[in-house]
Amino acid sequence: MKLRYYVGRRLVLLVPVxxxxxxxxxxxxxxxxxxxxxxIGGPHATQETIDQINRELGLDKPLPNQYLIYMDRVLHGDxxxxxxxxxxxxxxxxxxxxxxxELTTIxxxxxxxxxxxLGIISATKKDRLPDHVSRISSLVGIxxxxxxxxxxxxxxxGSYLNLLPVSGRLDSEIALNYPIRxxxxxxxxxxxxNGNWIVFQSAVMHIILPTITLTFWLLAVVARMSRxxxxxxxxxxxVQNARADGFSERTIQYKYALRNAxxxxxxxxxxxxxxxxxxxLMVETIFSWPGMGLYSIGSIxxxxxxxxxxxxLLVSLIFVIVNLxxxxxxxLIDPRIRY
Amino acid sequence: MxxxxxxxxxxxxxxxxxxxxxxxxxxxxxxxxxLTIVGIAIIIMLFTIAIxxxxxxxxxxxxxxxxxxxxxxxxxxxxxxxxxDDLGRDIFSRVLFGARISLLVGVLVIVISTGIGIPLGAVAxxxxxKFDDFIMRTTDIFMAFPPFVLAMVVTxxxxxxxxxxxxxxxxxxxxxxTRLVRAQTLSIREQPYIEACMAMGLPRARLILRxxxxxxxxxxxxxxxxxxxxxxxxxxxxxxxxxxxxxxxPEWGLMISLGRKYxxxxxxxxxxxxxxxxxxxxxxxxxxxxxxxxxxxxxRR
Amino acid sequence: MTEKLLAVRDLYVNFYTYEGVVKxxxxxxxxxxxxxxxxxxxxxxxxxxxxxxxxxxxxRPPGLIVKGxxxxxxNDLLKKSQEEMRRIRGNQISMxxxxxxxxxxxxxxxxxxxxxxxxxxxxxxxRDAIKKSIESLALVGLPDPERVMRSYVHQLSGGMxxxxxxxxxxxxxxxxxxxxxPTTAVDVTIQAQVLExxxxxxxxxxxxxxxxxxxxxVVAELCDRVGVMYAGNIVELADVRELFANPSxxxxxxxxxAIPMVNRPTERLETIPGSVPDLIHxxxxxxxxxxxxxxxEKCKAEKPDLIEMGTGHTVACHR
Numbered sequence: 001m002k003l004r005y006y007v008g009r010r011l012v013l014l015v016p017v018x019x020x021x022x023x024x025x026x027x028x029x030x031x032x033x034x035x036x037x038x039x040i041g042g043p044h045a046t047q048e049t050i051d052q053i054n055r056e057l058g059l060d061k062p063l064p065n066q067y068l069i070y071m072d073r074v075l076h077g078d079x080x081x082x083x084x085x086x087x088x089x090x091x092x093x094x095x096x097x098x099x100x101x102e103l104t105t106i107x108x109x110x111x112x113x114x115x116x117x118l119g120i121i122s123a124t125k126k127d128r129l130p131d132h133v134s135r136i137s138s139l140v141g142i143x144x145x146x147x148x149x150x151x152x153x154x155x156x157x158g159s160y161l162n163l164l165p166v167s168g169r170l171d172s173e174i175a176l177n178y179p180i181r182x183x184x185x186x187x188x189x190x191x192x193x194n195g196n197w198i199v200f201q202s203a204v205m206h207i208i209l210p211t212i213t214l215t216f217w218l219l220a221v222v223a224r225m226s227r228x229x230x231x232x233x234x235x236x237x238x239v240q241n242a243r244a245d246g247f248s249e250r251t252i253q254y255k256y257a258l259r260n261a262x263x264x265x266x267x268x269x270x271x272x273x274x275x276x277x278x279x280x281l282m283v284e285t286i287f288s289w290p291g292m293g294l295y296s297i298g299s300i301x302x303x304x305x306x307x308x309x310x311x312x313l314l315v316s317l318i319f320v321i322v323n324l325x326x327x328x329x330x331x332l333i334d335p336r337i338r339y
Numbered sequence: 340m341x342x343x344x345x346x347x348x349x350x351x352x353x354x355x356x357x358x359x360x361x362x363x364x365x366x367x368x369x370x371x372x373x374l375t376i377v378g379i380a381i382i383i384m385l386f387t388i389a390i391x392x393x394x395x396x397x398x399x400x401x402x403x404x405x406x407x408x409x410x411x412x413x414x415x416x417x418x419x420x421x422x423x424d425d426l427g428r429d430i431f432s433r434v435l436f437g438a439r440i441s442l443l444v445g446v447l448v449i450v451i452s453t454g455i456g457i458p459l460g461a462v463a464x465x466x467x468x469k470f471d472d473f474i475m476r477t478t479d480i481f482m483a484f485p486p487f488v489l490a491m492v493v494t495x496x497x498x499x500x501x502x503x504x505x506x507x508x509x510x511x512x513x514x515x516x517t518r519l520v521r522a523q524t525l526s527i528r529e530q531p532y533i534e535a536c537m538a539m540g541l542p543r544a545r546l547i548l549r550x551x552x553x554x555x556x557x558x559x560x561x562x563x564x565x566x567x568x569x570x571x572x573x574x575x576x577x578x579x580x581x582x583x584x585x586x587x588x589p590e591w592g593l594m595i596s597l598g599r600k601y602x603x604x605x606x607x608x609x610x611x612x613x614x615x616x617x618x619x620x621x622x623x624x625x626x627x628x629x630x631x632x633x634x635x636x637x638x639r640r
Numbered sequence: 641m642t643e644k645l646l647a648v649r650d651l652y653v654n655f656y657t658y659e660g661v662v663k664x665x666x667x668x669x670x671x672x673x674x675x676x677x678x679x680x681x682x683x684x685x686x687x688x689x690x691x692x693x694x695x696x697x698x699x700r701p702p703g704l705i706v707k708g709x710x711x712x713x714x715n716d717l718l719k720k721s722q723e724e725m726r727r728i729r730g731n732q733i734s735m736x737x738x739x740x741x742x743x744x745x746x747x748x749x750x751x752x753x754x755x756x757x758x759x760x761x762x763x764x765x766x767r768d769a770i771k772k773s774i775e776s777l778a779l780v781g782l783p784d785p786e787r788v789m790r791s792y793v794h795q796l797s798g799g800m801x802x803x804x805x806x807x808x809x810x811x812x813x814x815x816x817x818x819x820x821x822p823t824t825a826v827d828v829t830i831q832a833q834v835l836e837x838x839x840x841x842x843x844x845x846x847x848x849x850x851x852x853x854x855x856x857x858v859v860a861e862l863c864d865r866v867g868v869m870y871a872g873n874i875v876e877l878a879d880v881r882e883l884f885a886n887p888s889x890x891x892x893x894x895x896x897x898a899i900p901m902v903n904r905p906t907e908r909l910e911t912i913p914g915s916v917p918d919l920i921h922x923x924x925x926x927x928x929x930x931x932x933x934x935x936x937e938k939c940k941a942e943k944p945d946l947i948e949m950g951t952g953h954t955v956a957c958h959r
Contacts, residue, residue: 020480025492136374139628143621145572147579148595148613151602155610159603241743243698245757245809246729255756259747278488282576286599296488297580300495308492315488335747335792367658 006331010324017320018313022074025312026067074313080306084298089310092295096279097314099169100291102186103283104276107211108269111218116265118219119226123234123261124253134223141220150213150286157209164209167288170202210287214280218272225268230261263334267326274322278315368633375633378625385619389438396432404587412605422607424598430607433589434615440590441619444505444574445567451509453563456516461552463517464524474521478514486511490573494582501574501590504583508573512566519562523555561631568623575616591616644711645848646672646695646816651708653690653699660920664690664703666872666927669946672816677842677849679859679880681895682869685916688852691869692818694718695850696733697725712816731761734809735818740801744793751789754808761812776807779844780837799830806837810845817841818850823858835862856899860884868892871917871927877946878953888955890932926957 073080079089122134157164169187188207191200233239234257242252279292288294292311299307369375393399397418401407407427415422421430463474481489493507527533575592577583584590586597591612598609653665665687672678680688693699695710697717710717712733717725729735737743745753751773758769770789777785780803788796788804796804802822809817819838823831839862842849851863859866859880866883868876868891876889887893894912914931917923923930929939946954 017479017483020476021483024480024484139374139621139624140617143568143624144617145575145592145595145613145620147576148609148616151595151599151609151613155603155606237737237739237742238745240698241735241737242745244696244729244735244737246726246731246760247756248726256745256748260745263747275486281487281491281580285580296491300491301581303495308495312484312488312492316484320483333747335749336794364658 007328010327014320014324018317021316022071022309022313023067025309025316026070070309079310079313082299082307082310083304084302084307089306092307093292093310093314096290096292096295098186099289100277100279100284100293102188103207103210103214103289103291104273104280106188106207107214107218108273108276110211110215111222112269115219115222116226116262119223119228119265120230120253120258120261122223122227123230126231134227138220138223138227141216142224144217145282146213146217146280147282147286149216150210150283153209153213154286165206167206169206169290170199210283210289213286214276214283221272222265222269226261226265229264230257233257233261236260259333263330266329266333270322270326270329274319274326277318277322365633369629372629372632374625375629378622378627378629381618381622382626385438385442385622388435389442392435392439396429396435398429398432399436401428401432402436402589412601412608414605415607421611422605424594424608425601430594430611433594434591434612436589437591437594437612437615438619440501440584440588441571441574441616444501444508445570448505448509448512448570448574449563449567451505452512452566453516453559455509456513457520457552457555457559459513460517460520461524461555464521465528471521474517478517481511481514482518484511487573487576490577491580491582494577499582499585501578501584501588504574504577507577508570512570516559516562519559520555523558527554557634561627561634564623564630565627568620568627571623572616572620643674643713644671645674645713646850647709647711648691648695649709649711651691651694651710652706653687653694653708654704654706656702656704657920662919663922664872664919665694665708666922668708668869668872668874670867670874670877672848672850673865674815674848675842676864677838677851677862679863679866680850680852680869681854681856681859681866683854683916685919686869687872688854688869689820692735692820692850692852695818696729696735697722698729727761730757730809730814731812732814733816733818734812734814735820736802736805736809736822738821738824740805741793741798744801744805746793749790749792750796750804750808754789754811757808758811772811773807776811777804779810779841780804780807781833782807798826799833802826802830802834803837806834806841810841813845813847815847816850817847818852820852821854822851823853823855831858838862856895868895871922872919873927873956874946875928875956876954882953886953888953889928889957890934891928894931 070080079093081087082089082092085092118134122131125131187203188200191197191203234253236257239252239257242256243249247256277292279294279296281293281297283289284291284293285297292315295307296311296315298304299311369379388395392402396402405426405428407423410419410423410427412425412427413419413423419429419431421434424430424433459474463471490504490507490511493510494503497503497506574583575590575595578590578592579596581596584593586593594612595609598605598612601608648668648670651665651668652663655662655664668687668691670678670680680691682688690699690703693703694705694708695712695717697705697710697720699705705718708718712728717728720728744750751770754773754776755766755769758764758772759766762769762772764772773789774785777788782788782800782803788800793801806822822834822838826834835858838849838851841847851858853859863880866878866880867874868883868889870891876883876887876892878886883892884896887896891912898911912931917927917930924940926932926935926939926944929935932939944956946956948954
């Protein structure tokens with residue numbers, strides 16, 4: 001009963017935050033010197049044409065009005081029309097999001113499976129060889145520019161060894177010759193459901209390098225986090241108490257210390273997931289992965305305002321929702337927090 | 340003459356006995372941690388390179404807009420350790436000059452973010468009330484944006500340039516410092532000695548400056564060091580996307596982006612700047628980690 | 641004389657730190673007999689807690705037990721393997737700590753923690769473990785034990801937590817209970833309850849208790865025999881009445897004098913001059929000699945052994 005109250009309150013608080021964010025985004029993109037009308041009209045457009053375009057787009061009205069009109073449309077599902085893709089922004093988002101989701105979720109899954117145990121073991125075997133190895137690789141992992149790693153991987157596995165494809169989600173020929181019915185947009189899932197083995201294979205091959213690139217960095221972050229929180233827990237008094245009760249080190253580490261250590265780790269994991277769901281621009285650019293990141297860059301570089309605002313809204317919304325989910329998860333795991 | 344100096348110094352040492360002792364303990368801990376030493380070494384090397392780039396680079400003129408048609412895309416060799424780029428410029432020299440830019444960006448961004456964040460956080464934590472609420476809402480809104488997105492949008496809005504990238508990153512970063520300092524302030528202000536100061540009527544400004552801030556600074560310092568690395572990474576990423584430095588600036592991220600076109604045959608163009616970024620950020624991370632371990636009160640017994 | 645339950649002989653414990661070697665325990669000797677409450681008194685930092693950890697062989701780096709014997713029912717605990725010690729810890733020898741709120745795991749319920757201990761040492765089914773836990777909780781005077789079983793640490797008050805901890809440690813009916821400053825972290829009313837509880841338990845359970853405290857009042861109330869510790873040494877050992885009647889060691893005398901008495905008018909509180917010594921550079925010979933009002937040259941040179949003065953009353957002093 002109290003939980004529902006808490007959830008409800010958080011959802012309600014979501015609204016002012018979202019409004020605030022949309023305001024900021026909107027303002028940023030509209031008080032900017034570059035005039036979108038001129039972009040649409042082209043360099044040779046006359047003043048008349050520009051004025052006409054401005055009127056059409058409603059850009060000649062004062063800013064607050066523009067904002068209200070825009071928000072009104074958003075609430076009806078109309079996010080505007082993207083200038084650089086010439087499709088509705090909403091359609092674009094629906095198209096690009098699954099790719100990002102697929103990549104992010106798989107990477108995150110791998111990271112959780114590998115990274116958390118890595119950090120924990122590093123903490124329990126502190127200052128011994130596994131710890132040193134793990135710490136140094138994690139350090140390297142977070143220091144390396146993600147986009148550079150991607151390039152190197154492309155170089156090694158794509159060009160020199162010629163093992164794996166380096167761009168896109170599918171070979172174009174395969175996509176053409178073996179079309180599948182789109183169900184969710186998640187290629188791996190859809191192709192399996194469709195029974196389309198060839199597409200599945202191709203999708204898997206294509207997703208390997210981007211996943212490795214992303215996971216490398218993620219692993220480093222998560223391993224470090226779980227190591228440090230585990231170390232902190234191992235220094236707590238209740239661990240000493242457990243020793244005085246006669247529990248073996250292993251039991252203490254994996255039963256008593258672990259749950260306490262997981263709590264902060266999960267927060268970080270969740271937040272990072274939320275961030276990445278907005279699209280990892282670096283990885284997507286390098287591998288030409290048609291996800292939210294690529295779309296964001298495309299919009300920003302072409303100053304495609306409807307798209308920019310639309311993407312920003314969606315990305316921020318996802319981020320905020322995931323944060324809320326993490327907070328709720330937190331409440332479930334940590335009995336100390338009850339609202 | 341030296342007698343007087345010695346006496347003065349000795350007296351200072353006596354009065355600050357505990358600080359000196361603590362400091363020496365810190366140095367001891369540093370010595371025991373080889374990774375931290377490596378980090379410090381890297382950073383010293385970096386700053387040296389940045390400052391003395393014109394003297395260290397074999398072809399300093401290549402850092403700007405020059406073209407050498409006869410030396411285009413040469414592989415690494417004795418004359419050109421990192422090879423040359425598509426305009427015949429020595430990549431090694433450009434990488435050295437890139438250190439200047441990256442370090443400058445990093446330092447400036449941190450200075451700005453902390454310059455805004457720390458005072459705001461301290462005041463918010465001390466004063467509480469409406470002001471505090473206002474600051475908290477503002478940071479909430481800024482922190483609700485995924486950091487990179489915000490930086491990107493700001494840069495795009497202002498137009499791509501290094502300066503704008505710096506401003507964008509600083510805008511993204513300051514809330515974290517505010518939050519950090521505020522949290523620290525909140526816990527410090529509960530201490531009895533602060534109450535004593537307030538009871539004595541110490542003016543607020545002095546309270547903040549002499550009592551609260553010095554005690555906050557530990558984690559802030561660690562965070563700032565680590566952030567120096569991340570800032571450089573972010574700036575490089577922005578430049579890579581075309582939103583930061585522009586041609587012909589020898590910025591590392593930009594060089595990688597340009598070098599991409601020449602993969603895989605002319606691999607050196609994109610590879611070495613990336614290596615430079617990695618080593619730089621690694622240095623800051625090592626130092627930051629080391630600092631965090633040293634300043635951890637539990638290790639200091 | 642009845643068989644000793646615990647005999648600590650010549651216990652030396654060092655801590656190796658950056659600043660030097662801290663000689664925390666400098667030859668500790670005392671015995672505990674079955675069915676008694678033995679008090680270990682001393683100022684903070686005199687080594688009481690270290691002694692208790694050493695008994696359970698829980699001294700961790702940078703600390704090290706360099707020498708000594710801990711004879712429990714005739715077996716030297718320090719010679720046992722970790723595996724063997726684990727069977728004893730929590731089972732035959734249990735330890736209660738100072739602040740129950742930080743020494744109990746915050747993310748598990750009391751019940752979970754208790755049943756874990758029961759199942760670990762007693763090879764019982766979960767259902768039996770739960771039953772035993774509830775019995776134990778009732779024994780310590782907690783109303784509504786089922787609710788406590790389901791509660792988390794933060795949901796209980798300080799006093800309840802302390803009782804729960806005691807219940808937890810008594811589950812396996814240990815023959816020796818080590819209580820490390822159980823009254824320090826709680827307020828006075830709870831203190832009284834805890835003391836009453838310990839007294840009750842002593843009556844009912846026939847085990848011994850090693851009570852570590854810095855409060856002479858607690859000692860007077862509860863203990864049968866007392867050992868006074870100073871800077872890593874036991875300086876005086878006696879029955880509690882004998883100790884209060886005839887404190888023989890200068891340090892003990894100083895402690896007694898420092899207690900403000902209600903019926904004796906005093907103008908200033910008496911203190912023992914000087915301060916606790918730095919254990920890295922401990923004073924030579926008798927460690928108390930710099931503060932002792934009747935110190936002699938011999939005190940500086942030689943460390944005194946415990947000499948028998950009367951029935952069961954030993955003092956480590958050259959006078």
